[in-house]
Amino acid sequence: QSSVTVFGVIDLAARSVDNGASQYQLAGSGLNSSRLGFRGTEDLGGGLKANFWIEGAINADDGNATGQTWQRRSTIGLQGGFGEVRFGRQKNPTGLTWEQLDVFGDTGMAASGRLHQLFSVPTGGAYSSFSRSSNSISYDSPTGTGFFGTAFVAAGEGAVGNKYIGGRVGYRAGDLLAVFSYGETQVTPSIDAKLITFGATYDLKAVKLFGMYSTTDVGAADQKNLLIGASVPLGATTLRASFHKADGGGSISNREAKQFSLGAQYDLSRRTALYTTYSKIDNSNTALTVATGSTLRSGDGSSGYEFGIRHSF
Template identity: 30%
Template sequence: MKQVLFVIAATGMTAGAFAQSNVTVYGSMDAGVAYVNNVGGKSVTRLDQGTMQPDRIGFRGTEDLGEGLKANYQLEAGFSTDTGASTNANRLFNRASTIGLSGSFGAVTLGNMPDIVFDYAGKLSNGFQLTNFYLFHPGNLDTLANTFQFNNAVRYTSPSFSGLTMSAMYGFGEVAGDNSKGRNISAGANYVQGPLRLVLAYSKQNDRVAGYAGTFLGSLGLGNGATVFNSLTTLATGAGYTIGDVRLNGLYTQNKIELPASSLTQKNVDLGASWHYNPANALNLGYTHSKLEGARYNQISVSNVYSLSKRTEVYAQAAYQRAGGTAHFAIQNNTGVSSSDSQWVTTVGMHHSF
């Protein structure tokens, strides 16, 4: 009889624990027909994915542990709608894989996650605010496109103090005998008060793979073909403000690359506006100026997003870039290198979130 009562009690406790938990499945799919007027001297028409928002599927959950304490987790994988392939064949949950605790003390999170520059400052960039992947800066050195998450990381985020939240993050390099090898550090502050948002963020990545930035530096004859940076340091600050149906954003980022034989500095400025001129339509306008040593890039963009429902949108967008100074070839994010100092890309597509 005691055994029966124990089983019943244990079952009841388990059911109660599950009742305090919740799991959310979410995701985004985006595809559009894009035309780029010049890639290596030739035009190309293609089906692009993740232009308005990155394609992804994720699982997010919390468990109420009582007295204000919660356990949290997130698993998020990126993929390509046009091919169905993972954006990183070596990692199932390549965008996020975290577990942590939150409460009155703030939140502690452990695992694989984006850095604080992306989390705080990236949301004020033209690429994010104006929903156009091509508007992220040449080479994506500041990782605003969320393509370089921190592995083996621990993050602390404070409670909100009258709208001010602060975060610090440390990614272990996990190399025996050298604590700095592969180490990542990030910190930032985010202030939100009514229609105003202000951010300040910092990140330093040691031994980061160059990735797409290697192609960008190669178009300038810089980097000597480096595939790994000794370090990459990013400082970002920005502001956002909403006035009625108009949302304004401004962002400045500075990136310093340390290479075996040299160092390079890139500076970027974003200015953008989104106007919801009626409940279903948003008109987005943006300007970006980027400078890397003597190379300069100026970009303008325009798009219109039409909401068919709360979850489904269709869009038309265009971006034009002109290179100057020591930059002889335009190169917008992920378009491919132009054979001239100018390049434009247009996309008509559809986005659905779930």
């Protein structure tokens, strides 16, 4: 009767971070996000399937001091020839696009997400629907090659920052993936954050190329991001590099940040990998850092490196 799959990732890295002052850390999720989840599919006949998926983050360095929650994903869906309709909490089109177009998967010390918010959230505002949304209803077109699309809406339920309306269209064929996404998040009752992201990946076998451009508009502030990356497979080893540039506009036109990252992954098996990552951020006058840690003086740079091991089950 029970048909549940237990799955997860444990990923830990020994890390040095220099945000003005240097600190050694043991840190989670350097290559992939550590997680524990339960998922399953029931075949309902006639091509129809019911899916469920609950997945929570684990801070394996300290045993997840905040308690197990399913905030990475908790969904129930109906899937058929028409595509899939899902209810619940999940990555929204904006978050999914960032993850796919970043050679580091928007994860770890080199995650591109750190440069996605040069602006300050207005007084009284929140910005919690950045990459995942609670209370969402989504429609995904059928999977396969060729064009695909997602429509996505998340109820605000009276809380600033929770509302999200968005979607994306893409094209997948052979070595190419191209995506365009749009998302609107409510920052205050009167100000929306509007995010346009587009880009592509192209796999030349000897090297896989990643490119992404995004614009964010939040009241009087706006910013433009350009991210380029590449990965090179060498047997069991994969090398990765990326460069990310964020330029403020409007009321934050004096803000700018650049991030440069290098990584190497060595696969002991399909499930277990050793890796090392180096990343460096230069800020004009906002305090973005490659990882949490020491307080950073405004305008200072930040850098760090880590050696880790990832196991998925």
